[in-house]
Amino acid sequence: MLFQEDLMDLPEDVFRLLRDYIRDYCGMYFDDNSKYLLQRRLTRRVRLHQFKSFKDYYHFLTYDRRKEEELVEVIDSLTTNETYFFREEAQLKAFTDEIVPEIAKRKEDRTLRIWSAGCSTGEEPYTIAMLLMEKGYCPGWDIEIIGSDINQKVLGSARRAIYKKSAFRTTDDRRLARFFKEDSPGNYKIADEVRKMVSFSYLNLFDPYKLSFLKDFDLIFCRNVIIYFDMDSKKKLVETFYNKLVPGGYLLLGHAESLMNISAAFKLVHLTNDMVYQKPAKVGVGAPICRDGR
Numbered sequence: 001m002l003f004q005e006d007l008m009d010l011p012e013d014v015f016r017l018l019r020d021y022i023r024d025y026c027g028m029y030f031d032d033n034s035k036y037l038l039q040r041r042l043t044r045r046v047r048l049h050q051f052k053s054f055k056d057y058y059h060f061l062t063y064d065r066r067k068e069e070e071l072v073e074v075i076d077s078l079t080t081n082e083t084y085f086f087r088e089e090a091q092l093k094a095f096t097d098e099i100v101p102e103i104a105k106r107k108e109d110r111t112l113r114i115w116s117a118g119c120s121t122g123e124e125p126y127t128i129a130m131l132l133m134e135k136g137y138c139p140g141w142d143i144e145i146i147g148s149d150i151n152q153k154v155l156g157s158a159r160r161a162i163y164k165k166s167a168f169r170t171t172d173d174r175r176l177a178r179f180f181k182e183d184s185p186g187n188y189k190i191a192d193e194v195r196k197m198v199s200f201s202y203l204n205l206f207d208p209y210k211l212s213f214l215k216d217f218d219l220i221f222c223r224n225v226i227i228y229f230d231m232d233s234k235k236k237l238v239e240t241f242y243n244k245l246v247p248g249g250y251l252l253l254g255h256a257e258s259l260m261n262i263s264a265a266f267k268l269v270h271l272t273n274d275m276v277y278q279k280p281a282k283v284g285v286g287a288p289i290c291r292d293g294r
Contacts, residue, residue, distance in 0.1 A: 122158025248281030
């Protein structure tokens with residue numbers, strides 16, 4: 001742990017250069033009240049490279065040929081990743097009982113593509129997979145669940161799929177027994193049938209090249225991510241989500257987040273269990289979703 005006297009000095013002008021650079025790179029924004037947080041989390045990186053000042057470190061991030069490698073470390077240092085399985089129960093019930101059946105009713109190709117943007121250590125996309133399995137959506141459906149994050153360390157944890165008890169604060173014993181097995185005392189591993197439904201990818205949500213490979217999603221989960229962005233970055237990201245969704249696709253944000261003053265492109269849908277955002281679509285009727293192998 002770094003104590004305040006161990007921190008390197010971060011002048012106001014260099015703080016603004018750093019925070020704007022990070023915002024432009026990945027959308028994460030540190031306002032004036034967050035200067036100490038940025039200073040504390042990056043002091044280790046400055047010292048590791050043996051720079052005498054944050055200004056030298058800024059020039060390193062800007063011009064050095066190793067800057068991309070360092071930016072990965074920077075983001076790993078700056079991002080927080082507190083999550084758990086079956087988070088925000090009402091929204092998940094809306095997903096399983098209302099959203100998925102509505103999508104399936106109007107689709108003819110029997111595909112379901114879901115993106116968990118900012119998936120952290122993987123609890124969210126694995127939760128999505130477990131819920132779909134619980135509902136018995138038939139094997140004839142081509143279901144693709146993609147989890148992405150900008151933090152390489154949490155993606156490594158997601159791929160290992162081993163979790164401590166803190167990840168199960170809202171997971172009942174029935175689900176724990178069905179979808180997990182104890183890997184070692186106090187550590188539980190996701191069942192292979194769940195793991196094979198989810199793929200993980202390193203992704204900067206502001207990287208246009210890598211984003212170009214993602215499209216035609218029926219549903220995007222991006223919960224508790226945009227709260228870390230400034231308004232311009234929020235608008236840019238929400239526009240990206242709009243373009244990546246199929247007509248009629250859904251965007252699910254965290255309960256502390258909304259699109260007010262960000263975008264009028266989505267319509268707010270009042271479901272029985274929750275309120276969600278939907279990309280407008282023409283009304284059409286497709287194949288009903290298949291349950292219990294029928």
